[in-house]
Amino acid sequence: MVTVPERAMASSEVQQRLALSPDGSTALLLQQGNTLRTVALASGRTLRTFGPLPGKVTALALEGRAGVALVATEREVWSASVDQEDAPRRLWVTEGSIQDLSLSPDLDLLAVATSKGMYVLNPRSGATVWSAAGSPGTSIRFAPAGNTVVLAAGKTLEVREVPGFALKQTWTLDFQVSALAYAPDARSLAVGGKNGRLLLKRLSDGQTLKQLDPDLAGREVALLTFASDASGLLVASGRTLQAFSGLERSTPASRTLTVDEPILSLAFSMSSGALLAVTEGGRALARWPVAVPPRLA
Numbered sequence: 482m483v484t485v486p487e488r489a490m491a492s493s494e495v496q497q498r499l500a501l502s503p504d505g506s507t508a509l510l511l512q513q514g515n516t517l518r519t520v521a522l523a524s525g526r527t528l529r530t531f532g533p534l535p536g537k538v539t540a541l542a543l544e545g546r547a548g549v550a551l552v553a554t555e556r557e558v559w560s561a562s563v564d565q566e567d568a569p570r571r572l573w574v575t576e577g578s579i580q581d582l583s584l585s586p587d588l589d590l591l592a593v594a595t596s597k598g599m600y601v602l603n604p605r606s607g608a609t610v611w612s613a614a615g616s617p618g619t620s621i622r623f624a625p626a627g628n629t630v631v632l633a634a635g636k637t638l639e640v641r642e643v644p645g646f647a648l649k650q651t652w653t654l655d656f657q658v659s660a661l662a663y664a665p666d667a668r669s670l671a672v673g674g675k676n677g678r679l680l681l682k683r684l685s686d687g688q689t690l691k692q693l694d695p696d697l698a699g700r701e702v703a704l705l706t707f708a709s710d711a712s713g714l715l716v717a718s719g720r721t722l723q724a725f726s727g728l729e730r731s732t733p734a735s736r737t738l739t740v741d742e743p744i745l746s747l748a749f750s751m752s753s754g755a756l757l758a759v760t761e762g763g764r765a766l767a768r769w770p771v772a773v774p775p776r777l778a
Contacts, residue, residue: 486740486767489757490525492518496759496766498746500541502548503586503625505752507563509543509550510759510766519543519550519563522753528564540582542591544604551591551604553579558593560604572607575600577617583630585623585643592630594618599632601646611646619658624667629684631670633658638672640684652687654680659701664711665751671714673702679716681728695723696737704747706756708771715756715771717744722758724771740767 490508498511507528508520515533520526528546536554543550545563552559552569555578561569577597584591584604591604598614599621613632620633629649632639636657640650656674663670669690672680679702681691695702697718704717714725722744723737746759749771758767 486758486769488765489768490520490522491765494518494764496763498538498541499748499757499759499766500543500746501748501750501757502543502545503584503588504545505750507543507546508748508757508766509541509552509563511538511541511552517541517550517552517561521546522750529562529566531561531569534559534569539579542582542584544584544588548588549604551582551584553582553593555579558582558591558602558607560607572604573602573609580618581620583621583623585630586625590623590643592621592623592632594621594632599634601630620661622661622663622670624663624684625665627667629667631661631663633661633672640687650687652682660703660705662705662707662714664707665709666711669711671705671707673705673716675701677702677718681714691728691733693725693733696735697721697723704744706747706749708749708756709751709754713771715747715749717747717758719743 494512500509510518517532518530519528540553549560558573559569560572577595579595581594591602593600596617599618601611616634618634623630628643630641636654638652656678658674660673670682677695677697679693679695680689695716700718706715712728716723720740725733725735727733742760744758748757756769756771
């Protein structure tokens, strides 16, 4: 990782949040004033701008260049074409405040975590496919490969099968979960929480593979994303960005970088091999090319 980020996808507006399509080709950016912009990552070309939407935006998800952008406000999910000038459409309404969104790798399911439960929707029609009302959800993630979804509610994680959503495992932790990230091969899951807690869990049986010690001065783990494979993990909180490498080794290496402004959003693009971040007050994305070293034999 380089120490000084490049500027990418500059805008006249301050950027506030970022989501990438599963193939890493397209970005959805929330801008100051609740307007949204879709961008082709390879060229940096703006595909369209839409909004503002009513209410505070709380989460984003993106299908890809030929699909739709999905935007959650406090109690609504909106849908808009990525590259066509159609009007945004209200897809779904709920009573609880929306905390998180996640698209399945086949793009046929949208998971929603709310303060009054977890829901899985058809992202085209908004029809509810499955729900677990009652438990306040904080984070939700579909596996990038395989057939699971993980739901976080307080100190509890549920691993469920997809489709059907039968409960496979329940993990009870000793800290509140604040961030989740599946490894690209979906065999492990990074779980971050209060007071800088960070675990690497094996998905098949819930065993803790590693307890990592991020250099966050006791702050909660706010943002997590894996790099191009399961050996590299990127962690952010406030102005601190930490890269762990060699997670398959007994003692992983790490490098910590302090940036000028707090990091608000983080994503890794497989197609460009780069880490992208939105920083507070920034009018462009911070972009770090990431080279994952070859594994030792």
